[in-house]
Amino acid sequence: MWQLNSASGFYKAPVCKCILGASFLSSVLINFPLSQYRHLCVYHHSLIVEKLQLWRLLTARIAFLNVKDLMIGSILFYYFRTFERRYGSRKFASQLIGFFVFGSVLELSAVHVCKLMHFNMEPLPSGPLCLIYPFFVPYFMDIPRIELGNVLGIPMTGKSFQYFLGLQVASGSLETLIVAFCGIISGILWRKNFLKIQQLIVIPSVIAGTVYKVFGRFIDSAEPKDYVLPMGATLELQRQERMDQIERQVLLQSIREQGPPYNPNQNGPGLFGAMDDAEDFAEINEGLRQRNVPAADPPSQEQIQQLVDMGFTEESVRRALLMSHNDLNTATNFLLQES
Template identity: 45%
Template sequence: MCLFCCRIFERRMGSRKFSSYLLGTCTIATILEICTVMLLSQFDIDYHNGGYLPPGLYGLIFPLYVNYFLDIPRIAVSSFIGVPLTGKTVTYLLGLQVASTSQATIISSLCGLVAGIIYRKNIFKVQRWLVVPRFIAKSFDKLFGWLLNSSEPKYKQMGATLELQRQEQTDILEQQYYYNRTQEFRQQRGQGYSERLVDDGVNADGILGYFLRQRQRPTENLEPSQENIQILVDMGFEHARAVEALRSSSNDLETATSILLRQ
């Protein structure tokens, strides 16, 4: 589950760079674990089950938490007794559960975190030395690429976390619902407005592209017009809410309708 939550990094880095990252962090984590066991043995401290650390993917998982903490945005979802809960909280709790199994797992987990910091900061130029050779990457790509490759996502802008991806899917469904409402409105009021509203066709790509351009379009501070207010009222929205949405969107009808649908 922890690896699944960190799958975004392979898409960001690319397969070769990501495999080099795993190779480097696992190597560094293994060296740190050996040094830690040797150091504890000098002081006759046995936190590691008679000289052995527990086997597992600690050197693979916990270095990813460094990038996960620094690169994945923190989006507040709710709070519990004053402590904010975000979309990343569950991932941190999973890692904490894995790390807190025993004293030996704590040592392995800490070594993994330190390995992630060393590789990210490129201390001792580790990113230059611990890298997967290009010919090996090409060989594996030819042997297994056909089995693991998949088609590109339909929408290029993809959120880093599952929560962001769900929000993007919700926005697309919301925009499609907006389009259906305007189609119904056109049948009642005649053509003109909806054709001006959707200029890229009736497919989802056109709808999404239109709204992305509308968000980037500069607006001026304009008072709501009676025509736009009446259009929103005819679409089923309350008069007061329509005026407030138009005022907050500088009399932009499309943005105001999106605001009302979100509410």
């Protein structure tokens, strides 16, 4: 059986490492030993617009003043580090700058409109939420939706947990809802290349190279080493079972669409109502035999290296390419689901 190996930590994600580390450290300091300086991180519309305290646009993004937002925001930003591996650190950092610009303009405009409508507005939530919510756009568009089961009749997918965390923060107040909505709009505008923003905001390679030479040894993370947990490791077994289920679903879906009829009444025991392994793989093998599907060609070294450069281990890359019949996009989606 394949082992579940995925790129972990901040390997090939130095920008996320720096931002998350700085945000977490500053949030802890500003909420506890340096609480007398909390007022400097308040995201107050009137002070920014009327008194031109534009520096607050930066200080209000540094630290979370709400502990719940700190924990959930850190989890989401850590998960979205997969996009830095996918885009590259330079393009990812340029994207964050674009999110900051769009988010700041949209948030201040939204608060101004709400005040014109006589809403009683509190300061907007502090913290780098404007860098987090835009990533729900590529997350929704690019990461495949794979159903894992049902809870009280509600379908649950591998993406449900992240959506739940995002909604948890956004539903806190009108102000957090505004920030979340503006963040999603920012993600859409960047994706649509509104006002040619992707060409306007590009970090020069000279600057990127200089920063890496100076700080690279401090922000680089070591390549994760493959390891196998003992059989009694419950978490690893659960993750392995989940990935096995995903692999079976992909193969069975292919057979349903192109092969012999599929009988939905063959569901048996399993964590997510999966069929028994013997019945499951018997159907797969029979479907492949009737379709005369030849064995997949081994992946090329160029394909392997391209995905390894994104931060994934070679073993997991080979497995993903075999599962996807050497399709790079499908293989990347498999790997992102593992991360």
